[in-house]
Amino acid sequence: MSDDDKTPAREVIADYAQAHFRYFRTADGTVYAQKNGHPVARPIRSQGTSGSHRQELMVGLFHDGHGVFNGTALKEALDLIEALAMSQDVQPVHIRVAPGFDGATWLDLGRSDGQSVRIHPTGWDICTPHPQEVCWRRTQLTGELPLPAKDTDGKGIDLLLRLCNFATAETECLAIAWLIGCLGPSVPVPAPFLTGPQGAGKSTGGRMLVRIIEGMSGDLRRAPKDEENLIAAVAAGWVTALDNLSHLAPDLSDLMCCIVTGAESIKRALYTDGDVVRARYRRPLLLTGIDVGVIRPDLAERLLPLRLERPRVRRTEAELWGEFAEVLPVVLGSLLDLTVKVRASEADIPTDLRMADFAHLCAQLDAATGLGALNAYRASLDDLNDDVIEGDLLAQTVLKHAASLTPGVETRMTSSEWLQCLSGLYTGDDCRPLPKGWPTTGKVLSDRLKRLQPTLAARGVLIDWGRTKTARYIEMTRRPTPPPHQQEQMP
Structure with missing residues (x-):
């Protein structure tokens, strides 16, 4: 066959x-790129050493008898494929958990055969x-x-709690609620802070x-020293666990909220002037430490x-860890059973809490x-409100002043007058x-009070802002104490 009759290597690869x-x-x-019949997708531009698309393409070509191709031919073929794919429909990719059809959610087991858990309104199944x-x-x-066990009769939860050293039954039920929340791709869950002597x-x-969700290779990490490295770690996994925290700097605290x-x-894409790289993240977060100081x-x-x-x-x-690995399939199966039961339960949504989705999940767990x-x-x-107040002298001073106010009567002053x-x-x-x-100025005081507003409101001190024709003011009101019979009815 003459050279003119040979199919160019890039066309062989592309076909x-x-x-x-x-x-x-x-x-x-x-x-x-997603291999036919397999749920795992890999970015075609990845050059990683843990199974990139470039590698699986080279291996497939070799095993199917097409030979070995040089890097130039592979690059040209992938350039063409990338250009063609830009006209295809948009579809998201997910790490560990994902929403499915008909109200179902999925849990990736991380297996090479692609088997995953589908959690649907009537139960859960293992399938691809x-x-x-x-x-x-x-x-x-x-x-x-591991493949979760069926028909556990809930004993996996007891096995897990026996291995952990939770101090109270209340702590145990909150840990269970958090694990259920981790299986929901659209439910923001608060970050557990494991503390103790x-x-x-x-x-x-x-x-x-962490290993109930991430497998036996999941582990805790030290908090990165900069935001970029922490965001990269968060984007690459589902549960982010930071160990042995002793101090929370303001920047790290704000990033954890995000x-x-x-x-x-x-951020700007490498080797470009105008392109950017977007990283969206919302992940379950877990922290451990004896004391992190002021929260x-x-x-x-x-x-x-x-x-x-x-x-x-x-x-x-x-x-x-030998016992934990042995009971993990039962623990995971019991957690999935309980998740199905909780999601099927009906409960009112608490409207007075910041993390309303998690509060609703707790109410569903109670109903179930x-x-x-x-x-x-x-x-x-x-x-936690007590911890915030104990670590903030301004909050303590505001509460001391509010104690002298007549309940239900507003007190208005400018920020400078409040500072004085x-x-x-x-x-x-x-x-x-x-x-x-x-605070050194009225503006700084106003900003601090805005941050403390929910904490003070939980202690019956309401802070609000307004303005008259001549100046702005800050209003402070001490909430009236309800009668004893109403206090008993309050949650």
Whole structure:
């Protein structure tokens, strides 16, 4: 055969690729390749060493007798495929959990055969999702989960709680609610903060909770020192677990708020002047530590404190993790059974809590099991409000001043007048110096009060802002205390 009759290598590769793979694009323009009949999709531009599309294409060509092709031919073929895929329909890719058809959700087991769990309104099944319904994206952080056991009769939950050192039954039900929330792709869940004395097994308990969702390769990490690295780690997995936190800087606190409730990061694409890379993220977050110092009010509303106690009997790592790996299929099966039962339960949506979706999930859990998760969640938020107030001298001073106000009567002053009033109340007759970080201007005071507004409202002090024709003002009102019979009816 003459050279003129030979099919160019790039055409051989392109024809083979289109016959054996499905190509599509996501909303941000990234083109993915999905092997026919398999739910896992890989970006065609990935050069990673953990199974990139370029590698699987080269292996397929070699095994099917088409030979070995050089990098230039592969690049030209993939350039053409990428251009053709830009005209295809947009379809999202998902990590670990995904929404499906007819109200179902999916859990990726991380298996090479693509088998996943479909959680539907009447139960759950193990099957391979159709490519048009779910496309999985996997990274080095995607671990493999065992096939969950059927007909567990709920004993897996008891096995899990026996391995953990949760201090109270209220803590246990909140941990269960969080695990159920992690199986919902559209439900923001607060970040569990595992705390307790030294030696209480906080890191071990955190690993167990993470590995129920991420497999035995899931682990805790140290908090990255910069935002870019943390966002990259969050985007590459489902549950992000940060270990042994001792301090929460303001930037890290704000970033954690974004991770829990969702945000988007945009940066310039490498080697370009005008292109950008978008990274959307909303992930379950888990933290461990003895004490992180002062907690900011906006993060406190997104935390779920889980207190652990020191175990009476110590066990070796090999014994503990051996038993955990053995019971994990039963634990996962029981969790899936309970998830189906909870989602089928009807309950009112609490409208007074910031994380309303999670509060509703707790109410559904109560309706299904009677555990009292919603009351436990309210109590945990109340404890966190106490922590915020104990760490903020301005909040303490505002509450001290509010105690002298007539209930239900508004007090209005400008921000500068409030600053003078509260500063004088703090210094007192002995003229003690103002603490570090105390507001220095009326504008700074106003900003601090806006951040403290939900915390103060939980203690019956309402802060509002307005203006007259001549000036702006801040209004403070002490909420009237309800009669005893109404207090008993309040949640």
